[in-house]
Structures are given as structure tokens and as C-alpha cells.
Amino acid sequence: MSKKPASGESNLSGGGAIGEVARRAGVSIATVSRVINGVTNKASPATTARVREAIRELDYRPTSAGRALRQKTSRLVAVLAANLSNPAMAAISASAEAALRDAGLVMVLCDTHDRPELQDEYLREMLAQQACAIVLLGAVDSPKLRELTSLATPLIFVNRRNPIGTGGAFVGIDNRQAGEDAARWAMDKGLSGPALIHAPLSSSATRDRVAGIRAVFDAAGLPLPEAMVLSSTHGDHLQIGQAAGRSLVAMDRRPSLVICTSDLIAFGVARAFRESLPGQPLPRIFGFDDSPLNEWLAPHLSSVRIPYQAFGQAIVETLRSGQPRGETILPHTIVERGGQAMSP
Amino acid sequence: MSKKPASGESNLSGGGAIGEVARRAGVSIATVSRVINGVTNKASPATTARVREAIRELDYRPTSAGRALRQKTSRLVAVLAANLSNPAMAAISASAEAALRDAGLVMVLCDTHDRPELQDEYLREMLAQQACAIVLLGAVDSPKLRELTSLATPLIFVNRRNPIGTGGAFVGIDNRQAGEDAARWAMDKGLSGPALIHAPLSSSATRDRVAGIRAVFDAAGLPLPEAMVLSSTHGDHLQIGQAAGRSLVAMDRRPSLVICTSDLIAFGVARAFRESLPGQPLPRIFGFDDSPLNEWLAPHLSSVRIPYQAFGQAIVETLRSGQPRGETILPHTIVERGGQAMSP
DNA sequence: GCTATTAGGGAAAACGTTTTCCCAATCCGG
DNA sequence: CCGGATTGGGAAAACGTTTTCCCTAATAGC
Secondary structure, eight states, rough: OOOOOTTTTTGOOOHHHHHHHHHHHHHHHHHHHHHTOOOOOGOOHHHHHHHHHHHHHHHHHHHHHHHHHHHOSSSEEEEEOHHHHHSSHHHHHHHHHHHHTTTTTTEEEEOTTTTHHOOOOOOOHHHHTTEEEEEEEEEOOOOOHHHHHHHHSSSEESSSOTSSSSSSSSEOOOHHHHHHHHHHHHHHTOOOSOOEHHHOOOSSHHHHHHHHHHHHHHHOOOOOGGEEEOOOOSSSSSHHHHHHHHHHHHHOOOEEEEEESHHHHHHHHHHHHHHTTTTTTEEEEEEEETTHHHHHHHHTTTEEEOOOOHHHHHHHHHHHHTTTTTTEEEEOOOOOOOOSSSSO | OOSSSOTTTTTSSSSSSHHHHHHHHTTHHHHHHHTTTTTTGGGGGHHHHHHHHHHHTTTOOOOOOHHHHTTTTTSSEEEEEEEESSSSHHHHHHHHHHHHTTTOOOEEEETTTHHHHHHHHHHHHHHHOOOOOEEEEEEEOOOOHHHHHSSSSEEOOOOOOOOSSSSEEEEEEEEHHHHHHHHHHHHHHTTTEEEEEEEOSSSSHHHHHHHHHHHHHHTTTTOOOGGGGEOSSSOOOHHHHHHHHHHHHTSSSSSSSSESSSSSHHHHHHHHHHHHTTBBBOOOOEEEEEOHHHHOTTTEEEEOOOOHHHHHHHHHHHHHOOOOOOOEEEOOOOEOOOSSSOOO
16 A cells, blocks of 8 residues: 555645644644644644644745645835935835835835836846746836736826826825915915926836926916926936026026925925035925925925825725725925025 | 556646746746856756747746745845935945845835834844845844854945944945044144043944044143033934034133034034024034935035945945955045134 | 545646756767 | 766656545434
8 A cells, every 4th residue: 555665644744834833733734724823723722822822833834836826926015216226215115115015015125216127127127036026116117017907917107197197996095285385385475486407207207297287377377488498317315406506506596496396306396506605595395295304404494295204005005905996195295494594 | 657647748838927828938946046146067058048038028037036935045135224214324335235136135224213122123034034144234232133143144344344243244434544634633733632522432433433533632632621521321323413512502712613523413513502592603513424315404514425325335345255254445535615604 | 324525635738948868969089 | 889977858856835525424304
């Protein structure tokens, strides 16, 4: 009957690390697995307790590879951020990480530098890692992303919407509304004729913000003169802001308010003024995102604050709901700072 | 001879996704695996080419779970950062991520918030993930860390040395020297009687910096009066700085120079002065790390710059060298800014 | 008191790789 | 032309889980 030479204790020996737990608890590895995974109707309370005790004693934790192999999915959640050196994105990442951790998931953070090839490379890799979800914190259009929208892996777009239009959930603020709020804030302050400096319009967030701002000034019969709308596709936000700031400095009639579609741009503008006109007052500057460090470093900068802390929660809830096209719009607020800032 | 009923095409069918590549290339899965892993002496150039072509056509990438299971190690490198909202740490993380990626590795980034329990939790999880290395970007003493030093997983301590003293490699600057350089810079400027505000001394980086600073002033016969050395174990660096700044503001004779052991502390100090004494000149402030944003946001802050970009490379090289106790000391530089900054 | 159901739990298959054997053919020196 | 080395490549084991079948005993329903 038995062709194996002398298989004494059946499969109780071996069975990987989980086998050790099983032996210690005097049960089969199947039972241990069930206890770990919370399958309650297959083990008596007494057995469950014994197994838990054994797990505790051995400080056992299932190897993720075995699990991933069998279940064809891991507990890894990929977060592809467009630019980690942006404190706002770093803050959102940190929030996501904490929330995912609480949900028993593990975040893998990547920096795509807003480059399609890099985003594709990471998408490939994360698919190979069998990530159970992919969070795009500032997505850019790329071939692999197009393929992916038809696949099973849940996709969550944060801040920027899916550049391909369809598929995937969204978590972010109402950028159109935020733009309008910013513009109205400016008008309420009696600050007219502002300059507008924006990032490339490939980002839906930037597009919406610009649209909201323009809409308010248009409606008030004070459309922004095109000479006062500056942008560039060259360099990062800081550099865009600095370049635009230099242009503003060179103008005959400098604007008393500069609205920027991101705080980083605003930092660049401020630097240009500071360096070109030392000792002179800065214009009022308005940004978006309200980096956590603004409170400490940019007392001159008013901004639209996005609720970083809430992003993690929202992402996890989207994940759990399993709805692949849900939208979560988080509330933004306007933070007003400064007034008569000097350029040191 | 054959006991299987009618195993037609042997194991050519099945064999997971790699089997499809094998079929397409007309080889066994073993050969495909060998080509993927660069085992050159087991496949002719012609076969290799056919396999590569098949891989390309199918856009195949091996599932990491299978590989990890067999090899008992993954391509994941865990990076446990003490505080991701510190731009300096974020910058180092970004550098590490890029370098690891170039080396074919994947970074998993976690934020321990300098809390031992959280660090332990992550260490456990990353062990379960069979991370091929663990990078501690600001480690804190914790039970699991002690266990780990005797295990096989390579440990790399960045910035802060191993709080347990032994085991693991180190990558960072010479903090003692940096402290001395900062103090000498101050003395060369003729700035005497500075205040010193430091983070908790549980970090070796902070200890070394403080020691270096004190040593220089001691040697010059101008030891720092203890009333001018402030710290706190309560709150993060920003808050420590702010609280200390308020104390300085309240002093009869305010120092004309404040040396802080981190930029974040310096930000806090600046804010305290700005808020308490609006319109008055700030003292000279000196920090450590030189966050990338300083150039844009903190024109008043001189600092010791650590070479972020170099950290990633250094980490990867340490990893590859396989030496578990190597030390890589990176060069720092002093960045001087500002002079007569106003508090707006 | 008999069967139908269920609770509790074990054996083994399956997951997708890598790697260890193994084998056939070719090559080379004598 | 023979024996050993070398080259190219296939079959199958191993990795540590989860999960699907099973099986036994107890319990409920009549």
C-alpha cells in the first residue's frame, strides 16, 4: 500500500514554519491556517485558543510569499506618487501609509517623477508583485495605464483624475470649486488684476483650478488678461514659479496678487521676488495644497488646504467598498496668512 | 513505464505563466527561468534569443511570489523612516528609491514616527515579507531590533547609528565633525554666546552634533552656558524649536545666534521669533540637514547640507558589498544664507 | 432507535517559480 | 575510435501557504 519507505508521522513534520505551530498546538496545518484567517466555523474555541497560544509563543507570522502564491494576490498596495519631494504629496503618502497599515495592508511607495516610462515600469513591477490595489497619486498618461484600466486590479486616482478618462476610483478635493473659492477670496479682499501662474494643464487638478479661477473673474466682468497668465512645461513647479516670478518682476505694473496653482509654484514666485527686489514687500501670494510646512516657513502664503489626514482613510474606504469608480470628494478650506510680508 | 494515464505533452502545459512563455519558445520552463535569471552556461545563444523574444511578446514578468517562495527572499527592501514629514528624510527616501530601482530592487517605505512599537510592527511585517534588506532611516531602540541584529537579514542604519551599538552597516555623515564645523563657522563669524537647541539625545546623530559643537566652544575657552542649551523630549522637532524659541524671546539678553541640531528645530525657532517679535530682525539661525526646500523657503537659515542624492547610491553599494558592518561616511558642506533677515 | 445534518478537523492539491538532478549529444586528446 | 569532459536542456522536487475535498463523531429530527 505505502510506497514511501517509512512515512512515520504523516505530514505533521515539515509543512513550513506553519508546521511548527501546528505541531506545538497538536493540530494540522490546515487548522492553523484557518485560525489565522479567521475561519471560525471550522475550529472549536478550545482549539482556536491553543493555536493562538502556539502562534504567540513562536512569534509566528505567515510568510507572505506562500500566501500570495496561493491566493494570487498580496497585501501590498502600490502607491505611485508623481513627486515625493512635494511636501503635500509626502503628507498624503504618510496618511495613506498609516491608514493602510491599520487595515492590515502594506504600502509600497514609488516616485514616478511625473514620467510616463517610469510610471509604466512601476505598474509592471507592481503587477508582478500582485499588488492588491494601485493608488496613483498624480497619474500621468501612459500605455500601461491604459491596459490596466481593463484589468482586475483596483485603481485609485488621488488628486488628479484618470488621465484616460474612464475607469478607476477617485479621491480628492473639488478643484473647480477650490479655484472658484480662491478667486472669490481675492475679489472679496479687493485684490483685482491678479496674475495667475499655473502648472502644465495635463493634470486635471490644475485644469479644474484654472477653470474655477477664470470662471469667477469672467463672471465678474474682469477676465484675466492673457499677459497675466503664465506657465511653462519646462522644469518642476518650483522652477516654473521662479521663472514666472521673474517675468512678473520685470513688468511695468506689477500685480499686487499672484495666484499659483500649487504651493511649490508659489515658493518659486516668492523666491524670484525676494532675490530680485530685496527688502521690498512681496505681493500677496495665493497657492494650493497648503503644505504642512507652510505654517512654519511660509507666513506670507495663503493657500487652499487639502485635508491630508483624511486621504488615507478615504483611500482605504474606497478600497474596501470595492467600487471601482466611486468618487470621494474631500472638503478643502482656505487658509489666510500674512498681509504685509517683507522680502528679506 | 508510465503510470500517469495519458500525460500527453508532459509538463509543457500548465506550469504557470512561465509555462506559456516556454511553450511559445518551444523550450521547457526550466530554460525560461534560466534565461530570466541570467544563467548563461545552460542555454545556447539561439535558445536564449528565442526565449527573450517570447518574453517580450507576452510582456511576461515572473510573479514575485513564486520566486520569493522558492528563494526564501524577495526583492523588497524595507525602508523604515523615523519621520517622513521631514523633507530631509523624504529626500533621502526618494534617493534610495531611485537607486534601489536601478539595482532591480523595490522599496517599501514605512513611517515609524520614532515609536518603538511601530518600528517593531514593521520589522515583523518586513520579515514576513522576506525583505532582502532593512534600511533604518533613523532607528530607535526596540526589542525586535535587538533580535534582528543576530539574524541574516542585512541591516543598514542611515543617519543614526544602531541604537544597540553593534551590528549592521552605517551610512551617513560625520556628525561630530559637522558639529565642529558649525561651531567653527560661528566663531569665524565672530558670533559668540550662541544658544544651542537640540533634539532628544537618544539619536546618535544629535549626540554627535552636540558633542562637536560643545567641543569647539570648550576648546576656545567659551563653553556654552547651560542656560543657553535648550531641549525637550516632548513633541516633534518643530515644536521643540518653537518652545525653545519662545524661551529665548523671553530672555533678557537674547542670543544673536541660535544653533539647532536640525532644520525642523530651526523652523520652529524662527516661527517663535516671527510671532513674538513681528517686524524685528531674526537672530542668525543655524541648522542641520539643509532640507531641499531651504533654498526656496528659508533664506535666513544657514545649515549643514547632507548630500541626499548620494545616500541612495551608498545604500545600494553597502547592500551589494554584503559587508554587514561597513561604514560609509558621506561629505557634508556648510551652506551660508541670509544675514539681516527681518521677521515679517 | 434510526437516519440526516452538522461541527470539527485532517490529507493533499494547488499556486508559480527556481534549482537540483539527470540525460543525450558533442567535443577533444590520445 | 575510445573515454572523459563539456554543453544544452528537460523532469521533477521544493518552497510555505490556502483551500478543497474528505472523514468521523455527535447531534437533531422523526
